[in-house]
Amino acid sequence: MSAVSIYAEASPNPESMKFVLNSNLLADGVSVDYPTLEAAANSPLAQELFGFDYVGRVFIAQNFVTVTKNQPELAWTQLIPELRQFLKSYVEAGGPIFLVDPAAEQKAAQAATAGDPTQQEGQIAQKVIDLLDNYVRPAVEQDGGNITFKSYHEGIVTVNLQGSCSGCPSATVTLKSGIENLLKRMVPEVQSVVAEGITV
Structure with missing residues (x-):
């Protein structure tokens, strides 16, 4: 494994910090949000991060990890060196990021919750998904988070906000x-x- 470089980047959420790597953790367009240790069963990396008592949420995307702290009194200046060193050592050592490919997992989950939308609702939902993917997600990822489409029904779009966006x-x-x-x-x-x- 070649040397991993990591830099920390502030996000609009003061409790979240984005750690950007020079290597990929996930396929482009796929991301995973772990609001709790229990939710992180599929990610040994996220489980290790939850081992730090101040880590309250972990979000993993293509080439970055967003960590949200649960102790507002702690300053990022104290935490960044420790987290950056941990991530660098873990990735360089080839530690497992996921047990099951999240892309496959997400497809299965979407199929299970898709329900039976009308053909028209399905077409509208596809337009919304395309707009979110092309216009919204790149900007949100810049801030260390993600937005995913959940459903469209009778004029109401439901989305999930993940990573630094949750609680921002x-x-x-x-x-x-x-x-x-x-x-x-x-x-x-x-x-x-x-x-x-x-x-909120």
Whole structure:
């Protein structure tokens, strides 16, 4: 394994820090959010990170890991060197990131929750997914998070906010003034956008 370099990048959520690597952890467009240790059963890397008592959430994307701390009184300046060194050593040693490929896992979960939308709702949902993938996700990933489409039903789009977006003070504003306005403009059938994963 070649040397891994990692730098820390602040996110709009003061409790989250994005650690960017010069190597890939996941396929492009796939990401996984672990709000608890129990949720991280598929990721030995995330489980190890939860071993630090100040880690409250772990988000893994193509080439970065976003760590959200659960102790606001701790300063990132104290925590960054320890987390960066841990991630560097773990990845360089070839430690397992996942037990099962998250892309396959997500496809199975989506198929199970897809339900039976009407053909028209299915077409609208596809338009929304394309807009989120092309316009919204790249910007959200820059901030150390992710947005995933959950459902569309009778004019209401439900999305999941993950990583630094979950619990971010500006997430609700971004959702309503940014994402909702974009979707309403591009897909007239959309009336509102609601999010799971915002902890206010």
